[in-house]
Amino acid sequence: MSDELRFHDDTITPNGPWTTFGATTAGRGPLEYFHSAMEYVDGNDAKGRQAIDLGCGGGADSRALLARGWKVLAVDAEPGSERLLTAGLSPERRARLEITIGAFHEVKLVPADLVYAQFSLPFAGEHFEQSVRAALGSVTEGGAFVGQLFGTHDDWVAEEGAVVVDHLWVEKSLRDFAHVDIDERQYDAPYGTANQTRHFHFFHIRARR
Numbered sequence: 041m042s043d044e045l046r047f048h049d050d051t052i053t054p055n056g057p058w059t060t061f062g063a064t065t066a067g068r069g070p071l072e073y074f075h076s077a078m079e080y081v082d083g084n085d086a087k088g089r090q091a092i093d094l095g096c097g098g099g100a101d102s103r104a105l106l107a108r109g110w111k112v113l114a115v116d117a118e119p120g121s122e123r124l125l126t127a128g129l130s131p132e133r134r135a136r137l138e139i140t141i142g143a144f145h146e147v148k149l150v151p152a153d154l155v156y157a158q159f160s161l162p163f164a165g166e167h168f169e170q171s172v173r174a175a176l177g178s179v180t181e182g183g184a185f186v187g188q189l190f191g192t193h194d195d196w197v198a199e200e201g202a203v204v205v206d207h208l209w210v211e212k213s214l215r216d217f218a219h220v221d222i223d224e225r226q227y228d229a230p231y232g233t234a235n236q237t238r239h240f241h242f243f244h245i246r247a248r249r
């Protein structure tokens with residue numbers, strides 16, 4: 041099974057709180073999107089470069105970043121993320137991890153070589169644009185943003201009120217970036233414990249300043 045499908049097979053309560061999502065995804069390995077980010081920023085041996093994991097959830101990606109030598113600022117509104125993130129972490133990795141619990145538009149971000157926002161920013165509601173601006177604004181010269189934003193047809197839009205964008209909106213938001221790669225994807229895939237099919241529609245975005 042591909043990494044991409046593994047994401048949709050996680051045991052998620054579709055309309056449940058993010059607490060459930062974090063707890064049930066904490067133990068998974070990094071997904072295809074993460075590997076795509078590492079390839080984009082040559083990030084598998086980061087030697088102390090700074091990353092932000094925006095909407096870190098259960099912390100799987102923060103842990104994967106730490107394992108590759110990154111310093112990580114992990115951000116999430118869910119207080120439970122802190123416990124999930126730090127469980128079993130070695131002192132050396134813990135020393136490279138900073139955790140901020142709070143909303144995207146309120147937290148203080150640091151200048152970062154990589155801002156990684158895996159399926160998180162669309163859930164910022166009325167603060168979406170402000171949150172995206174803050175995320176992009178923290179990318180340093182030569183640094184990168186990698187993340188996903190939803191298109192109109194994604195089931196998460198109706199189920200969780202996720203914010204929708206289109207290709208032009210993404211392009212305009214990234215006009216200050218030197219290189220932009222926008223991969224629009226749309227497909228049905230199995231999802232959740234009941235293995236029901238749901239519709240995915242999102243932009244996998246990689247952009248270098």
Ligand SMILES: C[S@@+](CC[C@H](N)C(=O)[O-])C[C@H]1O[C@@H](n2cnc3c(N)ncnc32)[C@H](O)[C@@H]1O
Nearest residue numbers: 058095096097116117118143144158160163164
């Ligand atoms: C779909 S989950 C993705 C989690 C993780 N990035 C992953 O891919 O497994 C969305 C995450 O964003 C967080 N989140 C949603 N809205 C947020 C906001 N406005 N500020 C901070 N975190 C938020 C949720 O708590 C949740 O952990």
